[in-house]
Amino acid sequence: MLKIFPAICLVTLGLLLASMGLAESLERVPVSSLQQKNAETNRPQSIHWGPNEKKYSSWTNHSNRLIPIYTFGIDLDAVDGVSSVYRSEEKLEKLFGYLPAQTVNSKAEYFDQTDVYRLQKQAAESGKKRIILFIYDGMDWQTTWAAAIYKSGRVPYREGRGAGLHFQDYRGAKTDFGYFVTTPHNNGTDVNVDRQIVTSPGGSTKGGYDVGEAGEFPWSVPADAYYPIAKGKNIIHAFTDSASSATSMTSGIKTYNNAINVDYMGREVLPISRQLQADGWKIGVVTSVPVCHATPGAAYANNVHRYDYQDITRDLIGRPSVYHPGSLPGVDVLIGGGWGDEKTKDGKQGQNFVPGNPYITQEDLQAIDVANGGKYVIAQRTPGQAGKKVLDDGAAGAIKQGHRLFGFFGIGGGHLPFQTADGKYDPVVSAKSSGPVAAEKYSAADLRENVTLADMSIAALDVLEAKGQPWWLMIEAGDVDWANHSNNIDDSIGAVLSGDEAFHQVTQWIETHGGWDDTCLILTADHGHYLVIEDPEALTGE
Structure with missing residues (x-):
């Protein structure tokens, strides 16, 4: 595996040239200008999204690209x-339950998304x-x-682990880099949410990964540009969604x-968090999008469909759900978005949907509050109050009283405000194949009353840590996915x-709280999208 990273030398050389006065000093052009022009014209300049190189936006969904992973x-x-x-x-036939077509590769350096689960198991078994x-x-x-190009103001690498971001450069612990396949068992399975059963097992499109079509590296250019989106000329393999991929990792x-966290027949499987919880581990889940979205949901819950939000939240907070009428124990910390949304109906959530907030019912929120005899200190967005103080006060109260913590923030739409490349919160238009999509706008209250992923x-x-080791924590930067679905390079x-700033603060926290001897951090993604960078220098802002 890649243990030596030549890209770091490029960054060092760039810094040396700058110190000698040999590097040019030019005004940086905001990446928002590139996004604005491309989105409004749908004519690609330097980058595009999707297989059609003549359009800026021709695909707004996921892809079957190999995904990078960084371990610490x-x-x-x-x-x-x-x-x-x-x-x-x-091994492939055992993993999938069938042998995926044109997927065996005797020279594969890449592995599978399910191995992320195995890495966590091994970490716990080794004493972490x-x-x-x-x-x-x-x-x-x-x-x-x-992101690394933009932050560096140069093109610091063109393959490999890379450099320029905290998680690429951090060497405070033993670290490794690799990449894996994310294809699911299948796409197209139908379910009944009310009965919590699979009604058509097997789906319509099976998974697999053809290295000849997609490439052997994450940075490879596919032989068939349409293969990664299940529209290949020679073979079709399903690409994953966030629920299937998160289930594979947990x-x-x-x-x-x-x-x-159900198999292809709809049968319950236990995520790593609940296996560890049964052995006395404390469990935490953090996300910048709704607390019960696919990735945080798969950290702990069971459901035949990712959009059954209120029931997924019930599993997370230890309330009776459609899948677990007797309730699960619940997690010790749950912090994320979803605050401020309202719905009167939602057919995807089944007959037990309760009008109001689509992610957590008012009854469930009141029931878990320590003020009403529940187990959680509630820290939620509060008009007129700084979000970080609200959350910090809630955490301090939970620590002092020995309670759990539930944090609930966000804006309309369920997520936290989107940070743009310039570090501000000023998005420009997004892109769809049908034309530009209006940018989100945030009030002063939206920004002041919310928190960051680092917070x-x-x-x-x-x-x-106050509850005592051992513990397991999932942190999700969910807004990357939302930005890429919108074909918005500025938001992305x-x-x-x-x-990356959250990762930076997490590593600083680890270094001041006992170090890395007992700690394992796995940083990765659940799937890819379809950004194509034809002129990387355009993202340097020079």
């Missing part, structure tokens, strides 16, 4: 290279007492590259798109940088 405190030797499941017909799974939803290698199985992450760490870079 552990390595990837047990799963990559000669250990890769993709080198063995027998603190496990952090840091997921950038939707951040493939190209998205990472764009439960170690291949399943259908939309599944939350939430540190609060969760403090509460979990901003989301990566926001997550």
Whole structure:
């Protein structure tokens, strides 16, 4: 595996040239200008989204690209290279329940998304007492590259681990880099949310990964530009959604798109968090999008469909749900978005949907509040109050009283305000193939009363550590996915940088709270999108 990273030398050389006065000093052009022009004309300049190079936006969904993974405190030797499941017909058939067509690769260096689960199991079995799974939803290698270029003001690498972001450069712990396949068991499975059953197992499109069509590296240019989106000329393989992919990383199985910790037949599987909880571990979940979205939901809950939000939240907070009428124990810390949304009806949530907030009912929120005899200190967006103070006060109260913590923030739409590449919160238009989409606008209250992913992450760490080791924590930078679905390079870079700052603060916290001896951090994404960077220099702002 890649242990030496020449890209770092490029960054060092750039800094040396700058110190000698040999590097040019030019005014940086905002990436927002590039986004604005491309979105309004749908004519690509320097970058585009999707397989059609003549349009800026021709695809707003996921892809079957290989996904990068960075580990800290552990390595990837047990799963990559000669250990890769993709080198063995027998192992692949056991993993999928069938042998995916044109997927075996005797030279595969890449591994599978389900191995992320195995890495966590191995970490716990090896004696680690603190496990952090840091997921950038939707951040493939190209998205990472764009953010690193922008932050560096140069093109510091063109392949490999890369450099320029905190999580690429950090060397405070043993670290490794690799990449894996994210394809699901299948796409197209139908379910009945009220009965919590799968009604058409097997779906319409099976998973697989053809290295000849897609490439052997995350930075490879596919032989068939339409293969990564299940529209290949020679073979079609399904690409994953966030629910299936998160389930693979937390439960170690291949399943259908939309599944939350159930197998392709709809049968319950136990995520790593609940296995560890049964052994006395404390559990935390943090996200910049709604608390019950696919990735945070898969950290703990079970459901046949990702959009059954209120029931997924009930599992997370230990309330009776449609899947668990007797309730689960619930997590110790849950902090995320979803505040401020309202719906009168939602057919995707089944007959037990309660009008109001689509992510958590008022009854459930009141029931878990310590003020009403519940287990959670509630810290939610409060008009006129700074969000960070509200959250910090809630965390302090939870620590002092020995309670759990539930943090609930956001704006209309369920997420936190989108940070843009310039570090501000001033999005420009997004892009669809049908034309530009109006930008979100935030009030002064939206910004003051909310929190950042870094704020939430540190609060969760403090509460979990106060409860005593061992503990497991998922942190999700979910806004990367939302930005990429919108084909918005400005929001996408901003989301990566926001997550990178959270990672930076998390590593500082670890260094001042016992160090890395007992800690494992896995940083990765659940799937890719389809950003194509034709002229990387355009993202330097020069």
